[in-house]
Amino acid sequence: MAVHRGKGLATVEYPTGMNQNGDPSQAWIKVKPDGRVDVFSGTADIGNGSKTVQSQIVAETIGVPYDWVTYDNSNTDSSPMCTGTFASRATFVAGNAVLKAARQVRERILAVASRELEIDPADLEVADGSVSVKGTPAKSMGVDEVAGAATFVHGELLTGDGAHLNPGAAIIDPTTGEVDKPPHAAISYAACTAEVEVDDETGDVRVLSLTQAYDIGRAMNPTLVEGQIDGGAVMGLGFGLLEDCYPYYPTAEHRGDGMNTYHVPTMAELPEIKNVLMENPSSGGPYGAKGIGEMSNNAQPAAIANAIHDAVGVWVTEFPITPERVLAALDAKSEGRSEPRREGRVVAFDEELSINSFTSAKTWGA
Amino acid sequence: MELTVNSVSCTVQSPPLTSLLTVLREELDITSPKAGCESGGCGACTVLVDGQPRRSCLTALCTLDGSEVTTVEGLGTPEDLSRVQQAFIHHYAAQCGFCTDGLIVAATAYVGGGGSADTGDIGEALAGHYCRCTGYVKILEAVAAVARGDTFDTASTASSANNTYVTIAGAES
Numbered sequence: 001m002a003v004h005r006g007k008g009l010a011t012v013e014y015p016t017g018m019n020q021n022g023d024p025s026q027a028w029i030k031v032k033p034d035g036r037v038d039v040f041s042g043t044a045d046i047g048n049g050s051k052t053v054q055s056q057i058v059a060e061t062i063g064v065p066y067d068w069v070t071y072d073n074s075n076t077d078s079s080p081m082c083t084g085t086f087a088s089r090a091t092f093v094a095g096n097a098v099l100k101a102a103r104q105v106r107e108r109i110l111a112v113a114s115r116e117l118e119i120d121p122a123d124l125e126v127a128d129g130s131v132s133v134k135g136t137p138a139k140s141m142g143v144d145e146v147a148g149a150a151t152f153v154h155g156e157l158l159t160g161d162g163a164h165l166n167p168g169a170a171i172i173d174p175t176t177g178e179v180d181k182p183p184h185a186a187i188s189y190a191a192c193t194a195e196v197e198v199d200d201e202t203g204d205v206r207v208l209s210l211t212q213a214y215d216i217g218r219a220m221n222p223t224l225v226e227g228q229i230d231g232g233a234v235m236g237l238g239f240g241l242l243e244d245c246y247p248y249y250p251t252a253e254h255r256g257d258g259m260n261t262y263h264v265p266t267m268a269e270l271p272e273i274k275n276v277l278m279e280n281p282s283s284g285g286p287y288g289a290k291g292i293g294e295m296s297n298n299a300q301p302a303a304i305a306n307a308i309h310d311a312v313g314v315w316v317t318e319f320p321i322t323p324e325r326v327l328a329a330l331d332a333k334s335e336g337r338s339e340p341r342r343e344g345r346v347v348a349f350d351e352e353l354s355i356n357s358f359t360s361a362k363t364w365g366a
Numbered sequence: 367m368e369l370t371v372n373s374v375s376c377t378v379q380s381p382p383l384t385s386l387l388t389v390l391r392e393e394l395d396i397t398s399p400k401a402g403c404e405s406g407g408c409g410a411c412t413v414l415v416d417g418q419p420r421r422s423c424l425t426a427l428c429t430l431d432g433s434e435v436t437t438v439e440g441l442g443t444p445e446d447l448s449r450v451q452q453a454f455i456h457h458y459a460a461q462c463g464f465c466t467d468g469l470i471v472a473a474t475a476y477v478g479g480g481g482s483a484d485t486g487d488i489g490e491a492l493a494g495h496y497c498r499c500t501g502y503v504k505i506l507e508a509v510a511a512v513a514r515g516d517t518f519d520t521a522s523t524a525s526s527a528n529n530t531y532v533t534i535a536g537a538e539s
Contacts, residue, residue, distance in 0.1 A: 047462020047499050219531070223458045226529050230501035231461065259496060260407025267502045268493035270485075273528055280534040 001201040005208075008306025009193045010299040016291030017092035017166060017185025017284060024165040025094035026080035029058065029101045031109070031158035033151040035129065035144030037062060037069045039101075042082030043094040044073055048293060049224040050090040054098045056220060057286050061102035062109065063126030064143055080161075088291025091220060092185060093164050095286035100162025108158045109143060112150045116141060186282035188290045189215040192236070192299035195271075196307040200330055203323030205308060207237055207269070210300060213276040217290030225277060225292055232296025233273050238264045240301035242320050367431050371396065372440025382428035386420075387411045389427050390437065398438040398467040402496070409495030412468035413437050419475045438467045441474060450474045450509070452518035457508035457526075461499035469495050473509045483513035503528065 027041040039058050045051040055069040073079050082094055110121040113131040117124070117139065125134050132140030150156045169179035192212040198205050210233050219225045242263045281288025301319050309315055314329035367378050371394060380389045387404070390396045390413070402410035404423045411422045414436040442448035450473050453459070460466040469492065476491045488509050489502075497505060504526060511518070 047464070049461065222525070222529075222531070223523050224461075226526055227458065227461050227500035227504060230503040230526075230528075231497075231499045232501070234501035235498070258405055258407060259403035260405045264496055264498065266493040266496065267489040267506060270489055270502045270506065273501070273503055275529045276532060277529060278532045278534060 002199075004198050004200060004311040005195070006198065006307040006309070006311025007193060007195050008303045008308070008310055009191065010302035010306060011192075012188075012190040012295050012298045014088070014188045014190070014291075014295035014298065015184035015186075016088040016188050016295070017282075022168075023083040023087075023089065023093065024163055025082040025089075025097040026161070026163040027054075027082075027094065027097040027101045028080055028161040029098070029105050029159060031105060031143075031147045031150075033148050035064065035068065035142065035147040037064060037105070039069060039071045039098060040079045041071065041073055041094060041098055042076060042079040043090050044082075044085050046085050048085065048090065048228070049221065050085060050094065052224065053091050053220045054095055057095050058098050058102045060287070061099055062106045062143075063131075064129045068129060068143075080163075088188075088293040088295065090291075090293070091289050092282075092285045092291050093166070095220075095289060096164035096284075097162045099286040100164065101160040102162070104160030104162065105158055106160075108150075108156075108160065109146050112154060112156065112158070113141060113146045115154065116146065116149050185284045186217060186290045188217065188292065188295050190295055190299055192233075192303045194300065194303035194307040196304060196311055198308055198311040198326065200312055203326035203330070205241055205304070205321060205323070205326060207241070207271040207304060207307075209272040209274070210237070210303070211274045211276075212299065213278060214292065214296070215278045215280045215290070216292050217282045217285050218279050218288035219277060220287065220289050222277075226275065228292050229275050229277070229296050230273055232292075233275075233300055234265050234270065235297035236300025237269065237271065237304070239297065239319055240304040240321060241265075242322075244320055367427055369430060369432075370434040372436060378427065380427055382426065384427045385423050386413065386415075386425040386427060386430060386435065387422040390422060390435070396437050396439055400464055400467060402464070407496075408465075408468075409472065410465050410468045412471045412495070414471055414475060417475065417478070419472045436471070438470050441470065447520065448474065449512050449518070450477060452520050453508040453512045453516070454505075455520045456518040456522065457504050457511060457524050459500070459505040459508040465495055465497045469497070469505060473512065476509065477512045481509075481513055483510040485510065488513070 029039050031037055043050055051071045055071045059066040059069045106126055109126060110124050113124055114121040119133055123134050124131055129143045130140050131146055147158055150158050166185050169181045169183040172178055172180045192210060194210055195208045196205055197208060214229055216225055282290045305316055314333050316325050316329050369376055369378055378389055378393055380393050387399055387401060390399050399413050399422050400410035402408035406421045406424045412419050413422045416434050442451050450470050454470060472492055472495060481491060485506055488506055
């Protein structure tokens with residue numbers, strides 16, 4: 001009886017920028033007479049930081065300080081339509097919508113400033129809340145002054161609107177599944193290595209380290225990206241070892257029904273996490289961004305399973321990899337029963353099993 | 367029932383078996399303790415009772431007569447943040463914020479009790495707090511920094527040592 005160490009690797013290819021039509025995001029922007037910018041978008045911030053990132057996109061695109069921007073998604077009547085915050089689409093799709101709206105606002109600021117300064121708009125630039133003549137920064141006026149002039153001199157409202165909707169791809173060859181245009185706006189890639197310790201007496205698995213590399217397109221807000229990737233690693237650790245999407249383990253009455261019974265990783269189980277963030281700009285995302293939300297928790301469970309095989313020579317083919325499953329696999333191996341890697345039960349989604357697991361004590365698959 | 371909440375004496379009217387969490391949120395309108403699992407599992411409702419971290423969801427009001435209760439609101443003000451609060455800002459130890467108040471309270475008790483900067487010690491002390499967004503790394507860095515005696519510039523964000531950036535120039539895909 002001993003503790004064994006092993007290492008495993010897994011990779012992810014993840015489509016971001018929700019596609020196939022029908023998932024639009026819209027935004028509109030108005031500039032107040034003091035130059036402050038109100039963004040109206042339906043994209044909810046569910047804690048992922050999308051308000052921050054979209055405000056950054058608007059500030060950068062118009063050329064005003066970040067704290068001039070107010071992002072209002074307070075209700076669905078005043079905000080334009082957005083399909084939602086899911087599928088790693090908020091930065092990519094909704095970010096493109098606010099980007100397009102902000103470009104319009106910038107054009108209108110330049111048009112009004114052009115009349116005020118009597119200079120062709122092509123010779124003007126906007127940065128840090130100020131419109132200035134290219135090459136002659138001394139000749140300038142504030143965006144607040146431009147907005148005041150638009151309101152009180154020219155009788156105009158500085159606004160912009162934008163929407164983003166990726167075109168759907170149609171299958172043109174049913175045999176191969178070939179489609180007539182790229183089915184995804186941007187593909188992100190990731191790899192994760194896990195280092196584990198497996199106790200062959202208790203079946204306990206301890207993850208010592210997760211070293212990961214992510215193609216993130218561009219880190220719009222590095223701190224948020226890092227937090228998302230660290231958080232995804234810990235979620236992946238939970239999916240790998242603790243958490244069950246089907247709450248039936250071992251039977252329905254044992255399912256977790258709250259945070260005191262549905263076990264998730266805590267700070268005590270936190271492995272050493274090292275990240276490499278590769279900035280490989282996408283052509284379609286705002287400022288080269290890709291989505292990082294969901295892919296950040298995909299690779300860890302498989303990397304952990306591979307590391308367990310490296311450590312003790314068994315394939316555990318169901319998540320979560322509980323001590324019981326590790327011991328069962330070790331028993332099967334010692335009894336000469338083979339546990340072929342690819343013969344695990346594959347349940348993508350089974351409505352009947354899912355309903356059974358919630359409504360009766362029946363052990364599924366029995 | 368007489369309580370001192372965030373240095374303010376108050377008489378509360380809730381029935382004796384009401385949880386402290388409900389008293390704070392519903393009667394006193396102090397909403398930093400969060401109702402997460404409401405069964406002692408997640409740590410989001412943690413407050414200090416006479417300086418010790420307690421699950422307010424599991425603490426009955428009748429056990430608290432004369433006690434001193436401290437929530438995040440009582441640790442610092444926006445103008446005069448506590449060191450733990452400063453550290454959480456500087457290290458960006460929050461994402462959605464739901465677990466943050468409980469963690470700040472527990473970290474305050476940990477550091478106040480002479481807790482070390484060792485990650486194992488911190489992990490053990492704060493293992494009763496679930497974070498589902500940002501994966502503990504920056505939270506742990508923040509608490510370790512307070513335990514080390516760092517000073518914090520809340521106008522800037524610390525970069526985490528565990529991240530390396532690689533730029534692929536001209537490789538648009």
